[in-house]
Amino acid sequence: MSSSDIAILAEGLGKTYRSHTALHGIDLSVPAGTVLGVLGPNGAGKTTTVRILATLVQPSAGRATVAGHDVVRDSREVRRRIGLAGQYAAVDELLTGRENIVLLARLLRFGRRGAARRATELLERFELTEAADRPVGTYSGGMRRRLDLATCVIGEPEVLFLDEPTTGLDPTSRAVLWDIVRDLVAGGVTILLTTQYLEEADELADRIAVIDAGRVIAEGTPQSLKRQVGSEFLEVTVARPENLGDAVAALSGLGGRPPAVDEGARRVSVQLGPDGLDEVARAALALREKGVPLADFELRRPTLDDVFFDLTGTGRKEETQ
Amino acid sequence: MTATATTTRPARSGGALTGHLGDTLALAGRHLTHLRRSPGRLILVTMNPLVMLIAVGYLFRNSMQVPGHVAYEDFIMAGIAIQVGLTSVGPTAIGVALDLRHGLVDRFRSLPISPASVLVGRTLSDLFVGAVSLTAVSLAGLAVGWRPHEGALRTAAGFAVLLAFVYVMLWVGILLGTTQKNVEAIDGTGALVLVVFSFLSNAYVSVGGLPGWLRPVAEWNPVTSVITTCRRLWGNDPAGAAGTGFPAQHPGTVTAITLTALLVVAVLGSVRGFRRAVGR
Numbered sequence: 001m002s003s004s005d006i007a008i009l010a011e012g013l014g015k016t017y018r019s020h021t022a023l024h025g026i027d028l029s030v031p032a033g034t035v036l037g038v039l040g041p042n043g044a045g046k047t048t049t050v051r052i053l054a055t056l057v058q059p060s061a062g063r064a065t066v067a068g069h070d071v072v073r074d075s076r077e078v079r080r081r082i083g084l085a086g087q088y089a090a091v092d093e094l095l096t097g098r099e100n101i102v103l104l105a106r107l108l109r110f111g112r113r114g115a116a117r118r119a120t121e122l123l124e125r126f127e128l129t130e131a132a133d134r135p136v137g138t139y140s141g142g143m144r145r146r147l148d149l150a151t152c153v154i155g156e157p158e159v160l161f162l163d164e165p166t167t168g169l170d171p172t173s174r175a176v177l178w179d180i181v182r183d184l185v186a187g188g189v190t191i192l193l194t195t196q197y198l199e200e201a202d203e204l205a206d207r208i209a210v211i212d213a214g215r216v217i218a219e220g221t222p223q224s225l226k227r228q229v230g231s232e233f234l235e236v237t238v239a240r241p242e243n244l245g246d247a248v249a250a251l252s253g254l255g256g257r258p259p260a261v262d263e264g265a266r267r268v269s270v271q272l273g274p275d276g277l278d279e280v281a282r283a284a285l286a287l288r289e290k291g292v293p294l295a296d297f298e299l300r301r302p303t304l305d306d307v308f309f310d311l312t313g314t315g316r317k318e319e320t321q
Numbered sequence: 322m323t324a325t326a327t328t329t330r331p332a333r334s335g336g337a338l339t340g341h342l343g344d345t346l347a348l349a350g351r352h353l354t355h356l357r358r359s360p361g362r363l364i365l366v367t368m369n370p371l372v373m374l375i376a377v378g379y380l381f382r383n384s385m386q387v388p389g390h391v392a393y394e395d396f397i398m399a400g401i402a403i404q405v406g407l408t409s410v411g412p413t414a415i416g417v418a419l420d421l422r423h424g425l426v427d428r429f430r431s432l433p434i435s436p437a438s439v440l441v442g443r444t445l446s447d448l449f450v451g452a453v454s455l456t457a458v459s460l461a462g463l464a465v466g467w468r469p470h471e472g473a474l475r476t477a478a479g480f481a482v483l484l485a486f487v488y489v490m491l492w493v494g495i496l497l498g499t500t501q502k503n504v505e506a507i508d509g510t511g512a513l514v515l516v517v518f519s520f521l522s523n524a525y526v527s528v529g530g531l532p533g534w535l536r537p538v539a540e541w542n543p544v545t546s547v548i549t550t551c552r553r554l555w556g557n558d559p560a561g562a563a564g565t566g567f568p569a570q571h572p573g574t575v576t577a578i579t580l581t582a583l584l585v586v587a588v589l590g591s592v593r594g595f596r597r598a599v600g601r
Contacts, residue, residue: 056431079433084431090425095355099354103347103350104432106347107344135358151428
């Protein structure tokens, strides 16, 4: 297939369970060879979306095609072209790493010898050769995830679904996994990954869809989403908690919104307006006049966290709408 | 896509049937490897009947009364052997439920294989476990004095009936595992099945020795028919042990009909339960 194709297309996907509606019409479009990050809080509908696209769940409304085939009518054809890594590493603990890969390779009809060869290849590529013949029960969380991912790519899928691939991993394992994902993308695989970590979406995704309560509430490149949130933030950390009030007074009136206070971190932050530099100067002057001792005074570009809070209203309820 | 996709992955060859068979065997192989790593299941399924054999056949032998002229060792053997099947229900159900819970089934379902392969593969390996423990139980039975009296062919036929019973019980286990999410509840249900179906039968006493209102229940209990069929094939059946009704006169027919009906219901229910559990 050519790179201009759309590898994943969802139109108005809805899913209603007996007691509640999980999805209210999800639209997604992922060009082949790119990464879409699906971002959202717990219960937003990320996993349901992935399960529908991976043919495990039937949608109640709408339609979807993956790798050119309809997920409901041509589910078998879809399954031959996808890989799915669910939220829990779906590996068999009593089997060794090698046996896990060989089993799935045989189910993908590699044949006995082909399966053995593929297992050796993948164990090498995912840095599991040393642990290959130990039962998976003895693996660390990071190794399990790597094996899980290795089993997903046995059949060289065109499209990979990764549902929260790094949840619960330490930073080193996470970085290793990110490298693997980048490698796969470089090899032409299309990836849809869900995550709660904004940093992860920022690192890996070409485009991001933010899902909340079963709806896509924003979609775009990480840059455009950050731009949507707007200008930079001024963050002031005071030396002592009793200075917080003075700092708030010094920063109020800057930008369009009242400053946000994080008491635990002794930090006051405010989003600057269009004439940012003037406002920084005014803030510095006001703080010095009040004699507030500072631990830190910094300008911060908006992160995806800000995008997320801005869109889902978590923590800043009164400002949404 | 990348060029390697076409070179490393052979085309799906062979007919659909051989394909399914290969999938099923590969999945059965998975469970047999489990057995090698963690033989607990084999031990459990074997120990239970062995303990009953020793408890009933040795400790209680003088307090049990059997009608007719049949040695008590001969009388109880079929009843001990069906325990292999009843004991299998719980572990099979738990295995299925855990696979569903840990996402392994999701992985299998996202592959282009038939969902039936996943379930049939498990029943094949568990049937192997059943056969091994039936062998162990029979050897122990021979050691304490059980003897079949009707020749090799009829002895083998008795074991074939037992294996069929084990297989049907495995599907009952799968039905339980695909419809019940709570593993503790499955464990309890499995234990209940074992106690109710073995004690409400002619496994250890003749049906005539039960309270009157329970007799029809025990007579129609499929386990009773299986036991009576085996006893007759082995020449271990004292007259009247199966009661007096239709099932006592035609144990083979009742066994065939009840096991087939149970198998059909369990298979259909399991496939439905499996689809639902995955589609959640």
